[in-house]
Amino acid sequence: MNEALRILIVDDHEDIREPLAAFLARYGLSVSTEADGGALRERLRREQFDLILLDVMLPGEDGLSLCRHVHEHHGIPVILLTAMSDPADRIAGLELGADDYVVKPFDPRELIARIRSIFRRARMAPRALSRPLGGSQCYRFADWQLDLSKRELRHAQGRVVELSAMEFRLLKTLLEHANTVLSRERLLNLMNKADAPVFDRSIDSQVSRLRKKLEDDARHPRLLRTAWGDGYLLSADVHLLAT
Structure with a gap:
């Protein structure tokens, strides 16, 4: 090191x-x-x-x-x-x-x-792990933008929504596999690629919290949808952009 x-x-x-x-x-x-x-x-x-x-x-x-x-x-x-x-x-x-x-x-x-x-x-240089590198990447989907360097979720109207570390990892994983049904087990495997501990019984609660932040009506979600008996999917056109 x-x-x-x-x-x-x-x-x-x-x-x-x-x-x-x-x-x-x-x-x-x-x-x-x-x-x-x-x-x-x-x-x-x-x-x-x-x-x-x-x-x-x-x-x-x-x-x-x-x-x-x-x-x-x-x-x-x-x-x-x-x-x-x-x-x-x-x-x-x-x-x-x-x-x-x-x-x-x-x-x-x-x-x-x-x-x-x-x-x-x-993936940052020493002494700068808390600061974004020059230039960054973000996912744009629906009315939202997720800045990967800042870990910032911003609505098109300008408001910024705070995400916990697990919510960020979950959303990033869903965006990387947009419009694909991911089982709970598959979500766990994908999130664990980052060597981060994730627990099976926490996935449902994390999805519920994230849904409340993304959706206009969390009871009738249009973005973070449940595929009953199969898992979850993020239903949106997703673009990875350099900012």
């Missing part, structure tokens, strides 16, 4: 964050550490990072709230460090904008693999 990549570890347990920082530094990463949410917010006002490793159970403001803040205001990839074993809790973190999670206790080598995976997916 490139030594210019900057990692911020936020964990209130010194016996976790400091050994982890030393381990990551052995891979050529530039690593900083903080112990709580207030320090994280202050650090982000002064510095830029390429990735944040964020503990969920922090004193004061918890990691899930901080993850939402980072996703909405900084656009920096986040890996949650969590002791939560319930898939529903982990899904909640992904829906708030986390790019991945690692369950404690974990093998640091697994964390390295997940960090590499996120940097591969981002």
